[in-house]
Amino acid sequence: MSAQVSIGDFAVMTSLSRKALRHYHEIGILEPAHIDAHTGYRFYDTSQVDHAHIIRRFRSLGMSIPDIKALLSTDDPATRTEIITTHLEQMEMQLQQTRDTVGALRELLSPVHTPAFVAVRHEPALAVWSIGATVEASEIDIWFAATLMKLWDAVAIATRAPSTVVPGGLYDRELFLESRGRATLFVPAPHSVEPPEGVRAEVLPPAEFAVLTHPGGHEGIDRSYAALGTYANEHLISHQGPIREHYFGGTPSAPTQFTATEICWPIFSTTPAPQ
Template identity: 45%
Template sequence: MAVLLSIGEFATMTRLSRKALRHYHDVGVLEPAKIDPETGYRFYDTSQVRSAHLIRRFRELDMPVAEVKAVLEAPSESVRNEVIEAHLRRLEEQAERTREAIASLRVLLGSRSSDSSADPPIGFRSEPAVAAAAVTAVVGIDSVVEWWKGAVSEISTVLSGAGVTPSGVVGGLYSIELFSEEEGEASVFVPVDVVVPPVGRVHMVTVPAASLAVAVHSGPAEDQTYGQLGTFVAERGIGAAGPVREYYVEGGVEICWPVTSVASV
């Protein structure tokens, strides 16, 4: 049988402060079982203890109050679980970003700007124009990784369905605006020797020829490799207009910066 509890007793049982309980009442997440009309004192009953514990756990996991309310008021277990799973996925993604940031910071702390021995080797090559199956879109910098995964999967499905074998590795073209404005054009492409009919977002393109300075990156701190490669090109005055490229090779990523010509380097 439920028993009425003072706000102090309820706070002790749930580790939710008076301030927190008043806030959750105000936003409609946890309303008192009774409010004294004369004193305004809030009373809770013992059946609400579990809900309060859930609220506290969810908030400790940074679940927004609106989602906490949606969980508590979910019309079915499946709907409730969908809300919880969506939040857990966000937490996992955030944890992965945190791990990557920590690893990148360790790399930076372990290197010295005056010591070039840790810099990746930089080479040069000319890429001819090639026909490729591609997905192109204007994307935001925060969503480009997920977009890239979807694009690669879509191209792979289309080529497999058409019985076409790639003639080269997966590559990407990324506009300067993607980095400077946090939104810009990006293309993922797979070289092919035959014309592939357009399906969904996949279409044929000609990847233009380019002279490139190239550094291979592996592990965390991709921005550091970009910085080292860009610095190398800028200090020699050999940079050319055009998007940066990436080629996704075994063991890492070839980061490619356009240069005026390989012959002049």
């Protein structure tokens, strides 16, 4: 048998403050069983305790008010399961992001180390299909994904077969220095085929690079850039040309899921280029 209790007793029973109870009343997810018309005092039913506990528990787990409202307003077990499962997946994603952030912060406590292996390499002239644009550094990830997909599609249509090409990128120093500059993505040009509209055919000139392979995509790549730049300036002669990257492991269905990113830092050659 249930009973009506004061807001004070209900607060003790549910660990919800007066302020929280008033807020949940105002937004319609936990309304009092009775409000005294003369005093305005709120009274709750003891049968509402479980309801209140559900709200408090899920709020403590970061579930949004709309999701809690949807959870409490449905009697369908499948709908409830879907809401809770979606929230759990969001929590797992946030947990992984926190772990990644903690790992990155711990790494920052150590100085940049000299990379284990830096290759000095001559890149010959290369015929490519490319798409370039002047982009803001804050928007480059969106531009990168869309442009890379467009290049994958262009090559797939031209060759009529799954592409095994290794795409690359060129990034002017202004993009790093001013947070806005020229970026170009490219793929080796298919033989004897004209590029589609919006894709440019060009030849990248030969160049000398100090090369470091960074595992994965762009996560944590700033540390690899720092290590490679340190090496290039301490042991070689750095050139102010664009930075070049090569992307390994992507596929047409997941073009930005790289297994490795090759960073190519331009340098002045101290030996004749191979013939």
